[in-house]
């Protein structure tokens with residue numbers, strides 16, 4: 001059973017509006033300016049390019065490439081170190097921050113292809129899974 005199948009039943013999104021599940025498939029949701037076409041993640045109230053205020057939700061591609069990264073070696077007690085944070089460029093023209101999993105810190109490279117995965121990151125006070133996104137090295141298409 002995939003991570004998505006496991007968490008799509010009664011999940012709570014990490015932050016409202018940033019992701020959704022459809023047909024067992026998770027999707028990051030950004031915002032596209034209806035005036036100039038600029039795409040953002042997360043969606044802002046106002047377009048930074050044209051100051052337009054008419055933005056629509058847009059599904060983002062689940063695949064991208066590492067723009068840059070850092071290896072976190074000290075953190076708060078709830079995070080096991082070391083872990084890798086990556087900024088990922090998606091084809092829609094947005095850069096998304098997330099944790100990279102499934103890869104040793106020494107193996108991360110700028111430009112490497114990655115894909116988004118949705119995983120339980122915590123439990124809410126009612127015991128429901130809280131779901132967020134992480135990146136995983138992509139298999140070459």
Ligand SMILES: [Zn+2]
Pocket residue numbers: 033034035036037038047048049050051052
């Ligand atoms: Zn705009």
